[in-house]
Amino acid sequence: MSTTKTAKLSLGDKTIDLPVLSPTVGPDVLDITKLYAQAEVFTYDPGFTSTAACDSAITYIDGDKGELLYRGYPIEQLAEKSTHTEVCYLLLYGELPNKAQLADFNARITRHTMVHEQMHYFYRGFRRDAHPMATMVGVVGAMSAFYHDSLDITDPWQREVASIRMIAKLPTIAAMAYKYSMGQPFVYPKNSLSYAGNFLNMCFAVPAEEYVVNPVLERAMDRIMMLHADHEQNASTSTVRLAGSSGANPFACIAAGIACLWGPAHGGANQACLEMLREIGTVDRIPEYIAKAKDKNSGFRLMGFGHRVYKNFDPRAKVMKQTADEVLELLGVHNNPLLQVAKELERIALSDEYFITKKLYPNVDFYSGIILEAMGFPTSMFTPIFAISRTVGWISQWKEMIAENGKIGRPRQRYIGPAQRDYVDIRHR
Numbered sequence: 001m002s003t004t005k006t007a008k009l010s011l012g013d014k015t016i017d018l019p020v021l022s023p024t025v026g027p028d029v030l031d032i033t034k035l036y037a038q039a040e041v042f043t044y045d046p047g048f049t050s051t052a053a054c055d056s057a058i059t060y061i062d063g064d065k066g067e068l069l070y071r072g073y074p075i076e077q078l079a080e081k082s083t084h085t086e087v088c089y090l091l092l093y094g095e096l097p098n099k100a101q102l103a104d105f106n107a108r109i110t111r112h113t114m115v116h117e118q119m120h121y122f123y124r125g126f127r128r129d130a131h132p133m134a135t136m137v138g139v140v141g142a143m144s145a146f147y148h149d150s151l152d153i154t155d156p157w158q159r160e161v162a163s164i165r166m167i168a169k170l171p172t173i174a175a176m177a178y179k180y181s182m183g184q185p186f187v188y189p190k191n192s193l194s195y196a197g198n199f200l201n202m203c204f205a206v207p208a209e210e211y212v213v214n215p216v217l218e219r220a221m222d223r224i225m226m227l228h229a230d231h232e233q234n235a236s237t238s239t240v241r242l243a244g245s246s247g248a249n250p251f252a253c254i255a256a257g258i259a260c261l262w263g264p265a266h267g268g269a270n271q272a273c274l275e276m277l278r279e280i281g282t283v284d285r286i287p288e289y290i291a292k293a294k295d296k297n298s299g300f301r302l303m304g305f306g307h308r309v310y311k312n313f314d315p316r317a318k319v320m321k322q323t324a325d326e327v328l329e330l331l332g333v334h335n336n337p338l339l340q341v342a343k344e345l346e347r348i349a350l351s352d353e354y355f356i357t358k359k360l361y362p363n364v365d366f367y368s369g370i371i372l373e374a375m376g377f378p379t380s381m382f383t384p385i386f387a388i389s390r391t392v393g394w395i396s397q398w399k400e401m402i403a404e405n406g407k408i409g410r411p412r413q414r415y416i417g418p419a420q421r422d423y424v425d426i427r428h429r
Contacts, residue, residue: 011039025060042412052233054241055404058091058396059230066312070230071095079319084225084389085109085195088167091230091396106195112168113189113198115176116146123180132177132384133262139173140166141255151249153402162250163395170391171195174384175202181380196222199388204376216330217375220323221385224368227316228386230393232309236260236267240394241401242409250398257394258387267383267390270369273304274379277341277369286344294354304366305349306359313361320367321346327371342370 005020007030016039019031029052032043045051060069068075071090078087082096089097089105097105122139143165144151150162176186179202187202197213200221205211231237240257244250261267280289292300307314328339346362349355372382 009035009039011041014039026062036412042414044414048238048411053238053409054233054401054406056233056397056400057094058400059232059393061232061309063307063309064312066310066315068231068315075227075315076319079223079226079316082226083194084222084229087226087229088392091392092163092399108164109168109195110191112165113172113191115169115172119143119146120176120186123176123186126180128181128183130181132174132181132380133258133387135177135180136170136173136384136387137255137259137262139177140170140258141252143169143251144249147251151251153244153247153250159250159399159402163399166250166254166395167392170388171199172202174381174388175199177384178203178377178381194218194222196225200375203381214330216326220327220371220375223319223323224371224385225389227319227364228368228389230390230396233397234266235263236390237394237397240398244398244401245406245409247408250395253398254391254394257390261387261390262383267386269303269363270365270372270386271379271382273366274338274369274373274382276303277338277345280341280345282337283340283344286341286348290348290352302345302349302360304369305355305362307363310363312359314363316364317362317367320364320371321362324367324370324374327374331374336374338373339370342366 005022005028006017007020009016009018016035018035021029021031023029036042043051058071060072061067070078070087071094073090073096078090082090085106086097086102088109089102119139119142122142123135126135126138147162147165150158150165152158172189179186185207187205187207189198190201193201193213197218200213200217201211233241236257239260240253243253243256248256264272280286289300289302292298293302346366349360349362355361369379369382372385373379377385
């Protein structure tokens with residue numbers, strides 16, 4: 001990383017030289033590590049939208065171009081040619097696996113899909129109507145009480161074991177949360193199935209009859225997982241890194257990431273999108289809501305359109321659109337009013353000048369919500385599926401952060417409260 005360039009910062013009669021770091025791709029970065037020591041000032045950047053908090057070699061996004069790279073590979077190529085577990089290997093280890101490496105990795109994941117039998121009791125401690133994300137936060141955090149042999153973050157082998165365990169067990173934990181909320185018996189993992197196929201089986205199989213995983217739905221779920229596997233330094237990933245910087249065990253860090261992902265502005269976006277479609281209800285009401293979306297004073301916002309990072313078409317959405325078409329064709333759900341509303345909204349957004357000029361294209365949350373709805377998942381399961389998908393990204397970022405031996409995260413603030421004042425006795429207030 002080049003540091004030959006510098007930027008000058010003038011503060012009164014003092015001039016500070018700030019090193020300029022050049023990345024592999026993307027904008028240059030001002031190194032302000034010593035700014036407080038040299039100039040006694042902090043930077044002010046709410047939301048950290050202009051601040052690089054770390055070095056990372058995992059994921060790169062160019063929002064203007066609509067580009068997403070996993071370890072340098074375009075997401076469109078991976079979605080077309082790869083599988084989720086192969087992408088997991090890529091994110092974790094930096095390179096695509098050869099045939100033997102992938103077979104070994106899949107075998108290790110498969111052997112760790114079951115959870116400790118005593119963990120079943122945790123589920124029975126939750127109310128039946130608990131949100132699956134609430135259950136997942138608790139159960140994943142509790143993994144540290146069961147897997148004591150993979151808590152030492154200074155041991156590379158224990159970090160590896162913890163990583164494999166979480167990637168393998170998160171689908172099982174999420175499926176159990178779903179089954180518990182449905183009042184159905186837990187379904188154990190099947191080693192003969194793929195990662196995505198096993199998750200579908202654990203969600204939809206019942207002991208009374210055999211469930212056969214449809215390959216189109218299996219591929220759709222695999223793509224959903226792959227497309228959500230990592231996304232640079234988003235809120236939940238930053239949460240995992242911040243928790244990990246304190247030396248917290250890996251299960252606690254991932255539980256923190258799940259809790260952050262639960263927020264409607266983050267992982268809950270596809271659920272919010274489906275709830276909006278339900279509010280619209282029928283195709284004939286769409287013009288009314290389009291008018292509201294164009295009215296700045298209405299307070300209404302179309303969910304599932306546009307993206308905070310992408311100022312162009314979300315590259316993941318292109319893949320999800322194709323997958324949504326395949327799933328809807330297979331299931332023959334074209335007469336479903338909710339999905340009719342979604343398809344008409346999509347048509348308008350891709351042709352209406354207002355949406356085009358503002359680059360409000362349908363995003364990945366819009367299409368993934370449609371797919372999961374068509375598969376039969378309730379909206380409460382959308383974010384848990386997101387959590388399963390993002391687990392490998394969180395772990396990859398966590399392992400990278402641990403290897404850097406960085407400092408504990410400690411953001412600064414601009415204090416705007418009262419200056420120092422003296423205590424006044426309660427009789428005189």
